Amino acid sequence: MKVEGLSLEIEGREIFKGVSFSVNEGEKLFITGDNGCGKSSLIETIMGFLKPKEGKISFKGKELKREEDFKEVRSKIGYVFQNPDDQLFCPTVEEEIAFAPLVKGKNREETEKIVREILREFEIEHLKDRPTHKLSGGEKRIVSIGAVLSMEPEGLILDEPTVGLDRKRFRKLVNFLKETSKTVIVITHERELIEELNWKVFKMGESSP
Ligand SMILES: Nc1ncnc2c1ncn2[C@@H]1O[C@H](COP(=O)(O)OP(=O)(O)OP(=O)(O)O)[C@@H](O)[C@H]1O
């Protein structure tokens, strides 16, 4: 993913300007920056939900222009929203995590296996039959991460994934991020995460990595 000179305006107000960075396949990147500097909006622009004013976004060497191009990005990159309430939409946790594999054409057995593994990986088996809208904040966060991982994406973009997590889930997420071979972008303010993972850091509002 390569972003060059990207600018965004919403209702005539500049949200960010001249943003450039790149992440090669398999690389990991943190994006940090002050509240309101435009981190989440940057990701929404990359994913094609917002239209930039200027600049260029390329994925696998090809510039993204048409809606079809962004659809391809959305099918390959799992995006965990900052607010889990924007993400979760299925009646139960099991259905939420099963949704992506079913849409991708996995059969019932394969889907059940994926769901089981994700529930086990984050120790949330007990949430399987619970209604998603009644979960706690941290529970919603971990389920929304699980629901994105179940689509088996090539790459991942996680917007503030540690907010609300207890120590156990925080450690599980850190271990997952350490071990995964996927390309990953994490937006975070969490110092412990940044220090422990030792990835490239792009501070929005400063020069590019
Ligand atoms: N749809 C919108 N309409 C108007 N303003 C918006 C919209 N979306 C974002 N903004 C504004 O754009 C700015 C950047 O917001 P954004 O959510 O991208 O910041 P952020 O860097 O992710 O902040 P945080 O660290 O708090 O998550 C904010 O001032 C916000 O109010």
Ligand SMILES: [Mg+2]
């Ligand atoms: Mg944000």
